[in-house]
Amino acid sequence: xKTAGDSGFAFPDWAYKPESSPGSRQIQxxxxxxxxxxxxxxxxxxxxxxxxxxxxxxxxxxxARLWGARKCKPQMNYDKLSRALRYYYNxxxxxxTKGKRxxxxxxxxxxxxxxxxxxDMGSTGSSVPxxxxxxxxxxxxxxxxPPSTPSEVLSPNEDLRSPGGMFSSVARRMARGSVxxxxxxxxxxxxxxxGNAGAxxxxxxxxxxxxxxxxxxxxxxxxxxxxxRLSHETLFRxxxxxxxxxxxxxxxxxxxxxxxxxxxxxxxxxPLPGPGGAGLLAPPLSPALSMTPTSHxxxxxSPTLSPMLGSHFSFNxxxxxxxxxxxxxxxYNYGLSPRAFxxxxxxxxxxxxxxxxxxxxxxxxxxxxxxxxxxAGGGERGGERHHHPSLAHSAHxxxxxxxxxxPHPHSHxxxxxxxxxEEPPHMSPFKFKLQPPPxxxxxxxxxxxxxxxxxxxxxxxxxxxxxxxxxxxxxLSFGSDLSSASGSGLISASSSTxxxxxAGLPKIKVEPISDIESEEEVEVTDISDEDPxxxxxxxxxxxxxxSRPPNHHHHRLANGTAAPQHQHHPDEDLDEDVFKAxxxxxxxxxxxxxxxxxxxxxxxxxxxLKSEPTEPGDSNTPPPQxxxxxxxxxxxxxxxxxxxxxxxxxxxxxxSQEESDDKKVRPEEERERERQSNGRMEMEEDGTGSGEGDxxxxxxYEGSLATPLRVSAELHRATAQLSLENKDC
DNA sequence: GCCGGAAACT
DNA sequence: AGTTTCCGGC
Numbered sequence: 043x044k045t046a047g048d049s050g051f052a053f054p055d056w057a058y059k060p061e062s063s064p065g066s067r068q069i070q071x072x073x074x075x076x077x078x079x080x081x082x083x084x085x086x087x088x089x090x091x092x093x094x095x096x097x098x099x100x101x102x103x104x105x106a107r108l109w110g111a112r113k114c115k116p117q118m119n120y121d122k123l124s125r126a127l128r129y130y131y132n133x134x135x136x137x138x139t140k141g142k143r144x145x146x147x148x149x150x151x152x153x154x155x156x157x158x159x160x161x162d163m164g165s166t167g168s169s170v171p172x173x174x175x176x177x178x179x180x181x182x183x184x185x186x187x188p189p190s191t192p193s194e195v196l197s198p199n200e201d202l203r204s205p206g207g208m209f210s211s212v213a214r215r216m217a218r219g220s221v222x223x224x225x226x227x228x229x230x231x232x233x234x235x236x237g238n239a240g241a242x243x244x245x246x247x248x249x250x251x252x253x254x255x256x257x258x259x260x261x262x263x264x265x266x267x268x269x270x271r272l273s274h275e276t277l278f279r280x281x282x283x284x285x286x287x288x289x290x291x292x293x294x295x296x297x298x299x300x301x302x303x304x305x306x307x308x309x310x311x312x313p314l315p316g317p318g319g320a321g322l323l324a325p326p327l328s329p330a331l332s333m334t335p336t337s338h339x340x341x342x343x344s345p346t347l348s349p350m351l352g353s354h355f356s357f358n359x360x361x362x363x364x365x366x367x368x369x370x371x372x373x374y375n376y377g378l379s380p381r382a383f384x385x386x387x388x389x390x391x392x393x394x395x396x397x398x399x400x401x402x403x404x405x406x407x408x409x410x411x412x413x414x415x416x417x418a419g420g421g422e423r424g425g426e427r428h429h430h431p432s433l434a435h436s437a438h439x440x441x442x443x444x445x446x447x448x449p450h451p452h453s454h455x456x457x458x459x460x461x462x463x464e465e466p467p468h469m470s471p472f473k474f475k476l477q478p479p480p481x482x483x484x485x486x487x488x489x490x491x492x493x494x495x496x497x498x499x500x501x502x503x504x505x506x507x508x509x510x511x512x513x514x515x516x517x518l519s520f521g522s523d524l525s526s527a528s529g530s531g532l533i534s535a536s537s538s539t540x541x542x543x544x545a546g547l548p549k550i551k552v553e554p555i556s557d558i559e560s561e562e563e564v565e566v567t568d569i570s571d572e573d574p575x576x577x578x579x580x581x582x583x584x585x586x587x588x589s590r591p592p593n594h595h596h597h598r599l600a601n602g603t604a605a606p607q608h609q610h611h612p613d614e615d616l617d618e619d620v621f622k623a624x625x626x627x628x629x630x631x632x633x634x635x636x637x638x639x640x641x642x643x644x645x646x647x648x649x650x651l652k653s654e655p656t657e658p659g660d661s662n663t664p665p666p667q668x669x670x671x672x673x674x675x676x677x678x679x680x681x682x683x684x685x686x687x688x689x690x691x692x693x694x695x696x697x698s699q700e701e702s703d704d705k706k707v708r709p710e711e712e713r714e715r716e717r718q719s720n721g722r723m724e725m726e727e728d729g730t731g732s733g734e735g736d737x738x739x740x741x742x743y744e745g746s747l748a749t750p751l752r753v754s755a756e757l758h759r760a761t762a763q764l765s766l767e768n769k770d771c
Numbered sequence: 772g773c774c775g776g777a778a779a780c781t
Numbered sequence: 782a783g784t785t786t787c788c789g790g791c
Contacts, residue, residue, distance in 0.1 A: 068781090070783070115785070121772095126784055128774065143772065 071126045072135050072148070074112055078105065092145065099144040 078084040079097055088105050091098040099105050102120035110118025127146060130136035139145040 068783080113784085118785080122785060122787090124773075125775080125786080129784070131774090138773075140773095 069112060071109065072130060074109055078108065092139065092142070093147060095148040095150050096139055097146060097148070098142070102144055
């Protein structure tokens with residue numbers, strides 16, 4: 043089965059579909075809708091209206107006609123189209139706004155972020171009008187929706203390993219891509235948009251009534267609507283400097299990593315409003331940063347794109363740095379869940395942006411960007427993004443948003459330069475052998491799960507279960523790799539870890555290229571095995587349930603009282619949340635960002651893990667304001683070790699954060715199982731049900747850190763090993 | 772108008 | 782898989 047996972051990215055199946063991506067021949071309805079929405083010409087037909095992400099089809103027939111034209115389905119009508127839209131309900135891409143005719147609402151959190159991490163949500167939150175269509179202003183010049191598709195994003199593999207590869211890959215795609223429409227031989231080259239940056243949009247369809255199905259008409263009409271490919275620039279932004287093949291370690295300066303050339307992050311905020319960039323979005327991670335674990339994305343090894351490529355790949359420090367940086371950056375840029383950082387405790391979060399430096403760096407670096415020319419009109423840097431009219435007033439056009447205006451970037455605790463260059467020198471390349479993820483726990487438990495639904499959680503193969511951990515095999519990979527790294531030369535982390543397996547993590551074998559041979563195999567057992575699954579709620583962190591007591595099975599209340607009293611239907615709530623403007627991240631979460639828990643000095647071993655989650659991470663990094671004190675002691679901790687720890691914690695976190703998601707999608711059995719074992723998940727909300735403003739107590743996290751003895755013991759051992767190794771650093 | 776099952780289509 | 786088509790039901 044091919045899914046997003048094939049590419050190595052953690053995407054919900056529905057979100058992936060390369061074929062359906064803009065660049066491919068088939069466009070998906072939601073893409074199309076978004077396209078229309080972003081075009082003023084169609085505002086009389088369909089437009090944003092109402093709440094965030096909500097739009098109204100003003101002229102159903104016309105929309106249907108347009109859609110039909112696009113799909114070469116002259117018989118299309120609103121009834122059919124709406125049926126298609128309804129299919130999105132379960133996928134959570136859309137919701138129907140009840141009571142309002144022809145009104146639907148996008149779930150951009152799932153959709154945009156997952157699919158188009160590059161999209162600039164605009165100033166989002168506050169500045170954006172209610173319906174503020176998360177109109178994605180592309181990272182690039184002009185807003186392109188869908189800026190890219192996961193598939194186009196390139197696999198981490200490619201990126202990390204060699205930008206060059208990335209390029210070629212892009213080139214390849216660009217070369218090939220064109221969207222064919224119903225027209226005879228006519229094909230709509232989506233690339234065009236890149237070229238004209240939206241200029242010359244045509245509405246061929248309109249007015250060509252009747253001709254809807256007509257080849258020429260239909261095709262041409264949308265010609266510029268779609269932007270299928272990710273520009274190189276975008277890619278660079280995503281991954282930091284342009285071509286800097288892994289082969290040239292150290293060639294890139296800190297500034298070179300600039301993901302966003304614009305003065306400030308082009309992704310000021312996630313769609314979720316939040317104080318100062320605090321708009322933390324949850325889990326949906328950038329496809330580009332596939333290594334990041336997401337809670338709702340299934341992991342699927344990709345033979346071709348994923349890091350699992352070939353099932354074996356080598357990793358060197360540079361790559362790691364790059365990856366980490368990208369990850370970090372993405373977290374910041376996309377307002378990802380703080381959890382994303384949990385993995386890299388010691389990592390200093392990159393500064394959102396250093397305009398001058400960045401630009402300089404970027405400029406210098408991106409000579410090869412072909413698209414530059416193409417996008418000429420765009421002026422990406424200028425921050426000239428296409429804004430949806432409705433967004434007009436949004437604070438978008440801030441090439442250099444003042445802090446006041448955009449507190450996020452700088453005020454955000456996360457904003458610390460990532461000093462990758464300062465990674466422990468001793469890091470030597472090591473190989474990771476990735477193996478296909480073991481069957482999810484569900485699988486094991488119930489072999490005969492009903493058909494998998496892509497909606498995050500339900501997929502049988504554990505994709506659902508993978509939730510956060512699995513999201514990206516890679517991220518997990520690291521963790522597991524690292525943890526296992528301490529073992530004998532070649533270890534299969536997954537094999538030793540049941541929890542991991544249950545999580546559906548890919549198996550990874552780490553082959554220390556350098557010296558780690560003496561290490562013992564460490565078995566990392568995670569308590570999270572409880573039920574790492576089916577969670578795909580992206581707002582986990584921000585939802586009330588986060589306040590749930592730590593280290594408990596997610597579905598249970600701390601006091602053991604399971605008495606959920608909230609009135610709403612959990613489903614409803616969740617959905618609502620999802621479709622609602624995101625709430626600001628709970629204060630309590632900040633610590634996560636700021637203080638990278640973990641890391642501990644080697645000597646302390648795992649103790650840190652258990653009790654002191656908030657230790658300051660990188661010695662190089664000044665402790666964030668919010669962070670609790672920090673003791674610079676982790677300097678010498680090998681990345682591997684950090685990862686290991688991070689991973690463990692993450693696992694625990696995951697376990698505690700699970701929550702119910704889309705029940706609709708979930709197989710009945712599954713739900714049943716959950717109910718039985720965990721009690722009502724609804725309870726997770728803790729009765730706090732209030733919604734958005736909820737801020738979970740910081741404690742929650744700490745508690746969740748509690749580690750089972752066995753785990754700590756194991757880890758401890760591993761740690762000891764590592765520490766010995768790195769004693770001298 | 773809206774919903775969602777079912778089957779067919781690509 | 783993602784619709785498209787059809788349709789009965791609310």
